[in-house]
Amino acid sequence: MSNLYDGTENRKHGRTYKKETPDIFEAFIAFDGAVFAKEGRAIPLKYRELMALSVAFTTQCSFCVEGHTKDAKDAGATDAEIAEAAWVAAALRAGGAFTHGRMALQVSAALDHEH
Structure with a gap:
């Protein structure tokens, strides 16, 4: 597991969230986008x-x-x-x-x- 913290390899597995739990993934992306919105906060x-x-x-x-x-x-x-x-x-x-x-x-x- 020497590549556990390899960002390139690790990020590939982020697709699993999108595939397996798309509703939660989209809710998280929307939440994160709201928290870090450029304006309106x-x-x-x-x-x-x-x-x-x-x-x-x-x-x-x-x-x-x-x-x-x-x-x-x-x-x-x-x-x-x-x-x-x-x-x-x-x-x-x-x-x-x-x-x-x-x-x-x-x-x-x-x-x-x-x-």
């Missing part, structure tokens, strides 16, 4: 693309990183803005680890009280 496209990049960095989706970087640049994002989007993602990931650590400590304290 309250949040400008550049900011929505930067938000998408932060999420992609957090979920570590290489396909989303590639696509939304291109789309962010096309929407006018700078390298400085992309870098800050990465730092936003890093801060939230760190914050998540910090708060989940507190949860673990809460469980630990409860276990201490049981003994």
Whole structure:
């Protein structure tokens, strides 16, 4: 499975969605198109693309990183803005680890009280 993350090979299999679940595929394409519409949204496209990049960095989706970087640049994002989007993602990931650590400590304290 060395080519699992090969975008060219991987994208070929996207056709299966269209063939096997065309109604869901079309609904997803329409939804995605609405979310990333160039106009008619309250949040400008550049900011929505930067938000998408932060999420992609957090979920570590290489396909989303590639696509939304291109789309962010096309929407006018700078390298400085992309870098800050990465730092936003890093801060939230760190914050998540910090708060989940507190949860673990809460469980630990409860276990201490049981003994």
